[in-house]
Amino acid sequence: MDRITLRGAEALPDVGPLELRAAGSGGLVFSALLGLSSVTSLLTAPTGFRFWLAAVTCVFMAVALPFLLVVQARQRALGVLVRLDSHGVRVGDGPTTPWADLSEVRSVKGGVVLVPRPGVELPVVPSAAPFSRPERRAAAYVRRHGSPLVLIPMALDAGQQQILAAVRRLGRIPVGDG
Structure with missing residues (x-):
């Protein structure tokens, strides 16, 4: 040759x-860590603005994480x-x-x-x-x-x-x- x-x-x-x-989904790991910190903030936040901010972030992460899981599964299926x-x-x-x-x-x-x-x-x-x-x-x-x-x-x-x-x-x- x-x-x-x-x-x-x-x-x-x-x-x-x-x-x-x-490529692997680094966004999935980042989102999981962000979600974990959001839940921690929600549990430790005093009432008021910080509590509502943490609650909104938790709701956003509850929607975003399954979405990212679906994208990752579809990427792997493409081969x-x-x-x-x-x-x-x-x-x-x-x-x-x-x-x-x-x-x-x-x-x-x-x-x-x-x-x-x-x-x-x-x-x-x-x-x-x-x-x-x-x-x-x-x-x-x-x-x-x-x-x-x-x-x-x-x-x-x-x-x-x-x-x-x-x-x-x-x-x-x-x-x-x-």
Whole structure:
């Protein structure tokens, strides 16, 4: 197997594909801690404004925590969101888009944009967020970045440098800056 050396490709060992899943929900842990402190405040607060403030916070947390649990369960159920391998890029359970169908890959602030060649349609990465509409997200990404396929490391379980190194290694595509 021949190896290429591109800037940043050596950051990862020459191994198999990169499978990207939804990032864990740090918001869930934060919300649970906030809820616990709210209950503590409610139990120790004197009457008056502080009591009502703690009570409102407890009610908010009683609604927010189950909501976050549902989002986390939906994220786990999505499984692999994007797979980068030597054949190309596969989003969800869809077909694999060959690397040759991409005109460029750009590193932008907060993400990696995979730009298709003219006439090639790319999907948008699935989201577990409630009320998320793939068509709207795709249109916003196309307006902002020129492609619907934007990998946002903050929402995925891999960092931007890891994604870029995999693109260079697997796709043999140079990466430009946004």
